[in-house]
Amino acid sequence: MRHSILLAAEEMAMNKIRPKHLALHKIKLPLPGIVSILHRASGALLFVALPLLLFVLDQSLRSIETYTNLAEMLAHPILKLALLGTMWAFLHHFCAGLRYLAIDLHLLSNISAARSSSKWVMAVSLSLTIMFGVRLW
Template identity: 45%
Template sequence: MVDSQQKVKSPKPVYRNIGLAQLIKYRLPWAGKVSILHRISGAALFLMLPFLLYLFDQSLASELSYQKFQALTGNVLVKIICLGLIWSFLHHFCAGIRYLLLDMDIGVEKLDANRSAIIVFSLGLALTAIVGLKLFGLF
């Protein structure tokens, strides 16, 4: 009788945490990637807020400070930083609209959620490319 009871027991499932080496191989769905990028873009916007306020102050204080602002933003490195901030804002904005729609139960099915995540990712990059072309004087 003891043997029959042992055969009925199933082995307990083993749950393992993902190690750092396994993170490279782990594939997130598009919704997960957009979610992580939404958090990163929000943190970048928050951390760069003093820089943005400084640029805003320099552009509005006086005519001389506006000329300093133009000289500062004429630097390629500052333009690249601004382009990163522009991407952060545009991605955060588009993903925020997606999350508002998800909160209203619009597009919560797996296929729709995947499609909307791809649209948000693509739209953020496309809008950033358009603004980047204008920023670098190519458009």
């Protein structure tokens, strides 16, 4: 009897519910972690946007007619929004990338510098995005 109780307790301990995977909604990332995952997400977004950006470059340089057509096309609100999103991705990727280069050069070696620099990345990239958006509209 006693033996079986012990066994049961052991089994319960062993089967204690443990997370089998990363519970993303329960993990609260610190700001440098958010900057990091956004660096990856913005990079992927920029890769997806590449053919469109090359198309824009092509049309903007080909002739005055294609340039004007492109300008008219990009005046559409949805495309403006897409352009703004791409601009955010670029700015975030750029600022966060500069931060990583600074870290590689051992310019941000302690935790408070690492944290405050990640705040700067968010502040600079978001305010430049807003400025770009204001100019766009």
